[in-house]
Amino acid sequence: MQGRTGRPPRTSREEILAAARALVDRDGWDKLTIRRLAGELGVGATTLYHHLRDKQDLLVQLLDHYAEQIPRPELPPDPRERIIVAAITMHDSLAGWPRIAELLTADDLIGRSALWMVDAMVGGAMDCGCTPEQAVDVYRGIWYYTVGEITVRAHAARRRATDERPVHRDVVYRSLDGAELPALAAVAQDWPRWTTKDTYRQGLRAFVSGMLAELTGAG
């Protein structure tokens, strides 16, 4: 139990995270910069780099803290429904997080506090007759689908909010060549409306059904 050596720390990781949360609550996500956060704490900017690897690390920590507070829904007894409920909880929690798209590129995003969702999905798949390996495949597919949905959707929302120009895709679709791209020409009119629908749940159910049917033998 020798006392620790070296210069005593002036701030701690916990303090930094708490200050970051307070700063975000007060001034918004745009104001969360390394320098401003350091100023808030009364330390030099570079000091933070002794407690955090980089800014992404900071954001991941904040998300982790947030994940602890996700209300844990009652999981239904039916294993297939358990997968669905856990996936939807994961999706909705992440979708409510600002700037989530920047973080979802990190694969080790899931801290201990959110592992119960992963466990529910993997366990549900095994209870549906999957081998452990197949269950992991099911979860990974759900994770990919969820990450993609949130990423694309978050960006689209941001685009609508900050950009006044028309969406490039919409312009392209309006001038389609019906002879070369008949299917797109047929849906071009309604494309903008249809692509704003929320189809996450529908797609999720389809994916889970398809995977379970393939893995455990259809019929």
Add this chain to the structure above:
Amino acid sequence: MQGRTGRPPRTSREEILAAARALVDRDGWDKLTIRRLAGELGVGATTLYHHLRDKQDLLVQLLDHYAEQIPRPELPPDPRERIIVAAITMHDSLAGWPRIAELLTADDLIGRSALWMVDAMVGGAMDCGCTPEQAVDVYRGIWYYTVGEITVRAHAARRRATDERPVHRDVVYRSLDGAELPALAAVAQDWPRWTTKDTYRQGLRAFVSGMLAELTGAG
């Protein structure tokens, strides 16, 4: 047909894109910066902003040019297989592109030259009995799944390449509580190995099967 007015341009969008491609081919993606590209062209850095909205715009243009060169595979007559083949072509093309994860957050990524893939998927779904709206839903689900897979995978590869630390997720999984998270404890050993498998095709088939079964009436 009055001649154009104003100071004559010293460089053009085309020249910039060509120089960017040459720069990337010669020095790699890390060296593609606004200042360096401008220096290569012999113009001021800020001049580029008269031809490009921002750097992301530049990257999207480069990707678009690349998309034109994607070899167009023969699409099978079976509509369901047509969806699969088009999706796999799209996925493999995007997956081969460096830094793709930064760009996939843009939803209007698809230029005219790549629309035949979207058309094949939407058309295939309609030929499978979907309504146009349902066909768009099928395509969107595929797009989400594809974006997610590529994003997560690209980041994992980058992490492996640049980072010597162990993956956080692996560390967490190694110290799991078997009583609280039984399913994860059961798969923890094999998790790293299983998650490096390429399951894109399997998941894609599952998703398409599930969607078509739900939409067109199972059985």
Add this chain to the structure above:
DNA sequence: GCTACTTTCGGAACATGTTCGAAAACTCCT
């Protein structure tokens, strides 16, 4: 030729994330 007008150019400046290296502040050992 002269004056508008228009378009492009580019230097200065700013904010930001991040690295480097040296100084500071503490404990431990002799």
Add this chain to the structure above:
DNA sequence: AGGAGTTTTCGAACATGTTCCGAAAGTAGC
């Protein structure tokens, strides 16, 4: 007390994307 070792702090500096604004360089009308 005094050095050795260790950890933390932080100012300076760098690279980068981006905005601002005035200067440059043309055309059109008179």
